[in-house]
Amino acid sequence: MNCQSCSEKMAELADARLDADTAAQVRAHIGGCAECSREFGEISRMLAALDGLPQSPPSHRLRAKVMGQIETEKLTLLDQAQFASSIRSAAGGRPDGRMAWQRLVVRAIGVCAVLAAGFALGERTATQRQLADLRVRVDTMGQLVEQSVLQKRTAGDRLETVLTAARSQVPDERVIDGLINSLAFDPSVNVRLNALSGLYRHSDQDVVRAGVLACLPRESNPLVQVSEIDFLVAAKAREAAPELRKLSLDEKADADVRDSAKRAIALL
Amino acid sequence: MLAVRDGDLDSMGELFERHHGPLFGYLTKLTGNRAAAEDISQVVFQRMLKYRHTYRDEGKFTAWMYHLGRRCAADHFRKSSSAPVAVDPADLADHPDEARSADESAVARDDHALLHRALGRLDRDDREVLLLSRLQELSFAEVAGILECSVGAARVRAHRALKELRDHYLQIQKEKHT
Numbered sequence A: 001m002n003c004q005s006c007s008e009k010m011a012e013l014a015d016a017r018l019d020a021d022t023a024a025q026v027r028a029h030i031g032g033c034a035e036c037s038r039e040f041g042e043i044s045r046m047l048a049a050l051d052g053l054p055q056s057p058p059s060h061r062l063r064a065k066v067m068g069q070i071e072t073e074k075l076t077l078l079d080q081a082q083f084a085s086s087i088r089s090a091a092g093g094r095p096d097g098r099m100a101w102q103r104l105v106v107r108a109i110g111v112c113a114v115l116a117a118g119f120a121l122g123e124r125t126a127t128q129r130q131l132a133d134l135r136v137r138v139d140t141m142g143q144l145v146e147q148s149v150l151q152k153r154t155a156g157d158r159l160e161t162v163l164t165a166a167r168s169q170v171p172d173e174r175v176i177d178g179l180i181n182s183l184a185f186d187p188s189v190n191v192r193l194n195a196l197s198g199l200y201r202h203s204d205q206d207v208v209r210a211g212v213l214a215c216l217p218r219e220s221n222p223l224v225q226v227s228e229i230d231f232l233v234a235a236k237a238r239e240a241a242p243e244l245r246k247l248s249l250d251e252k253a254d255a256d257v258r259d260s261a262k263r264a265i266a267l268l
Numbered sequence B: 001m002l003a004v005r006d007g008d009l010d011s012m013g014e015l016f017e018r019h020h021g022p023l024f025g026y027l028t029k030l031t032g033n034r035a036a037a038e039d040i041s042q043v044v045f046q047r048m049l050k051y052r053h054t055y056r057d058e059g060k061f062t063a064w065m066y067h068l069g070r071r072c073a074a075d076h077f078r079k080s081s082s083a084p085v086a087v088d089p090a091d092l093a094d095h096p097d098e099a100r101s102a103d104e105s106a107v108a109r110d111d112h113a114l115l116h117r118a119l120g121r122l123d124r125d126d127r128e129v130l131l132l133s134r135l136q137e138l139s140f141a142e143v144a145g146i147l148e149c150s151v152g153a154a155r156v157r158a159h160r161a162l163k164e165l166r167d168h169y170l171q172i173q174k175e176k177h178t
């Protein structure tokens, strides 16, 4: 064995990755060659240092993101019918299987919602202020919410929380904030849809309409997008028109979503 | 992974728990940047999910994971090609784990920073082959498969990279003393 081929096998010798014969040959060469013996010492130390570099785990965000992706993927595998039935039960809806489920939700809850008679100009400014405020909260709370998503790890737990919140009759501020946050941030489509259905009851509040409107451009799932558009129509949220127009022209948006947006503009 | 491919997505969570640590460690050393390593790790698992149908029961799952890792890291470097890899030891410090850093002697910490700097001076290809060859879960044949070269070539390249690392290490040590 010459120095060159000995040298190339040193790392594997140090790792005990060589077969017995080759290992013996390399060792024999090192024993009789001062140069290779010195090099082997250095290489071994270098390898030990490299393997000994401390390794800290990644932040919790990585797990939250990957688990969120898995959760979302799982739900897209589920049949749409299953979505519909979960929505129906969340809404206490009518067992009318022939109706498209989005419409069903709109009727079941939209009708009992107390709708604002329309916006006076002054109110609209107030809404814009609330909307701006909400956007700031959405940004600064993003991380907090991700953490809370992680604390309630399974989508089932989060769904339970949202369903409980959705049953609340009283327009409690914290309940409404929770529902809007879930609609904005929850990685599970099912949880987001249920959060939205929980908001129908409170669609008379400016902050709720502003919240749903703020969620619409963030949303990427067509099912949720269509449901949000239906919500805005049911809530007669005329301030949604510019956003809807943008969406109806968005080439990247789903065709159903664009159609819904167009229909919504006509209805509003 | 076969279970995942066949639709059992809960197994994907288990695969994540079992393998994300070593992958993240490898990518941290490769990029010299924890945030980038986290981003790339996320993309790796995202692609596993997306391309699970293409997984073949040949070779090990870890080899496939590092193969994806290599692609994703290359994409990352291409996107941020204007910014060369600058290893900032502060970036790699053990922030979430202060207790362990406190245990480490100052000498060891200095030594680790020095080694990170030396790694940062290697060419990216050299750093890649060297770090892959240090992964306990991969054989040299698998490393060669990931790098799409012969086993002999992978061996020679890893060896050359290691020697280069040693030279950089000694060089930085000398710079520090003068």
Ligand SMILES: [Zn+2]
Pocket: A002, A003, A004, A006, A029, A033, A035, A036, A037
């Ligand atoms: Zn020799």
